[in-house]
Amino acid sequence: MTNHFPIFSKHTPLGQPLIYLDSAASTQKPQVVIDTITDFYTNEYASTGRGSYWPANAASAKYEQVRHQVASFLNAKSDREIVFTSGTTDAINKVARSFVYPTLSPGDCVVTTTMEHHSNYLPWQQICKEKKCELVVAPLNQNGILNTLALEAQLAKGAKFLALTAVSNVLGTQNDVTAIVSLAHQYDVPVLVDAAQAVAHYTIDVQAWDCDFLVFSGHKCYGSTGVGVLYGKTDYLAEMQPANYGGGMVQKVNTIDSSFRPIPHKHEAGTPNVAGVIGLGAALEFLQKKGLENVYEHEQALTVYALNQLAAMDSVTIYGSVEQRGPVISFNLDGVHPHDLSTFLNEQGICIRAGHHCAQPLMQWLDVAATARVSFGMYNTKVDIDQLVAGLKSAYQFFR
Ligand SMILES: Cc1ncc(COP(=O)(O)O)c(C=O)c1O
Incomplete structure (x- = not known):
């Protein structure tokens, strides 16, 4: 290998x-990822979604093709559920700021777990501070496995959101995501799954898991740095305001008000990491071939x-x-x-x-x-x- x-x-x-x-x-x-990125810069480079000349058309087509590939890799229902980000951290911050923050009132709580990476901890801690809410950190059993009874008690108290990792980056603990998401949904709590430590190691199925959001980074699954994925259920992504505003995500802009493109593009302001996305496509194909x-x-x-x-x-x-x-x-x-x-x-x-x-x-x-x-x-x-x-x-x- x-x-x-x-x-x-x-x-x-x-x-x-x-x-x-x-x-x-x-x-x-792998060489194939390096070659794909080099080939893009060498032979077909342009930005996506703006130009109408050949390398721009080719780059846009490839970029959207990778979106389709990611949707199929995750078994998402539609390409519209896939937003490209700069990584896991960026994706979690987007959900925290744009989806969860507006729903919080003082006294509410967001739940995370003791085994989270700071990236799945600090965005929640920060919005909870700003909104005078509580960040509840669900405890682990002695062996480092999530204590689901304690978690359920928190969900039952009316938590607004649950963010948890699929696999701990320290203990290696693999959470039973399907069971935990199902538990959270019994209390109408939406769930974000941090799949940064899962994506390169086992099959992810967002429909079977029924998670509301799922995030990962390209560099942890044989792709390049600076690219990641935010999966979100269609209704949630559509309802979410963009976290960033700028070029590429707009429909119409005037001095009074502006309108934005439909999902997923409204969540992708600015020139994206086109080479990173194309490299991610090569990485996922490599993984699938293996x-x-x-x-x-x-x-x-x-x-x-x-x-x-x-x-x-x-x-x-x-x-x-x-x-x-x-x-x-x-x-x-x-x-x-x-x-x-x-x-x-x-x-x-x-x-x-x-x-x-x-x-x-x-x-x-x-x-x-x-x-x-x-x-x-x-x-x-x-x-x-x-x-x-x-x-x-x-x-x-x-x-x-
Ligand atoms: C479980 C987990 N979540 C989030 C991250 C953050 O990923 P990134 O730095 O690529 O955004 C990492 C990185 O180590 C991780 O292991």
């Missing part, structure tokens, strides 16, 4: 082969293998549950700060993440300042994990 990814044919500055265990932060890029079922099976096997190897080391503490886990493992090595560990492993060509992973409320719940984290993509192998384990053993000896 690494042969599709040119970075793996390079060596690190110290001359070792690259062992990349940080796909939860961002995936490496088969998400195969990717899932491969990454699950790696995760189980890694968990077993790590669990066999007395010096390692693993966080979160063994079950319901995506390809993300957070841990600590006794007596070694995660930043020291990652610096040490870097010397051996092994890239892992250390820190709070943009999830400080979760760190507080875990009662740690930071963790080390490994996460897998389709290009990882058991050999990578063996190297990691050997690296951890050396680190333990070195720092003791």
Whole structure:
């Protein structure tokens, strides 16, 4: 699999082969995505939706074709439900500002969970502050799985909105999204699903999940940075005011008032990241050709293998549950700060993440300042994990 990814044919500055265990932060890029973006800039570049000359027409057609492809990737009912954004963070902020904010009155509450990335926490905290509302953070059970009884109690109190992640970027916990959305809908609470850590790993079906909004970033599923997707049910996207105003999204502008294009374009003000969108199309096609079922099976096997190897080391503490886990493992090595560990492993060509992973409320719940984290993509192998384990053993000896 690494042969599709040119970075793996390079060596690190110290001359070792690259062992990349940080796909939860961002995936490496396959040649086909790099080539598609290069080809667009080289041979057919123009902006979309404005010009009526050949490269502009070609770019507009490709851009809209990717919208169709994303709709089908997510099993959305219509292309109109797909808005291109600059990423997950941008998409969540759009929903917070344009959909949820106008519905809030003082004393209302918005619910999120303890396992959210700051991107699915701060936009809600901010609008709640501004509207004098409460942000309720649903707790986890001891094993890091969402406590659905506590969540239901909050929903029953008349929450206005629920925002939760499909997969935790720290614990790897995979939430049962279908069941949680169904629970929220029993109380008429709309739900946003943060699929940033799901999109590259298993099949998403927005109709089966019945979520009201779903968001993800291109760079986490083998596409480029600076592009993302906001899926929203047609009525909700239509009812939402745009978060941004500018070129491209207008029907008619005059000095008194203006009117906007229908969805999805009214939510895409300004020149979009055309190359990023076209690259996203290539990335999703690449993923689909590999088969998400195969990717899932491969990454699950790696995760189980890694968990077993790590669990066999007395010096390692693993966080979160063994079950319901995506390809993300957070841990600590006794007596070694995660930043020291990652610096040490870097010397051996092994890239892992250390820190709070943009999830400080979760760190507080875990009662740690930071963790080390490994996460897998389709290009990882058991050999990578063996190297990691050997690296951890050396680190333990070195720092003791
Ligand atoms: C679960 C989750 N949500 C949101 C984000 C934010 O994604 P982006 O920085 O691409 O907007 C991340 C990134 O790590 C994430 O893991």
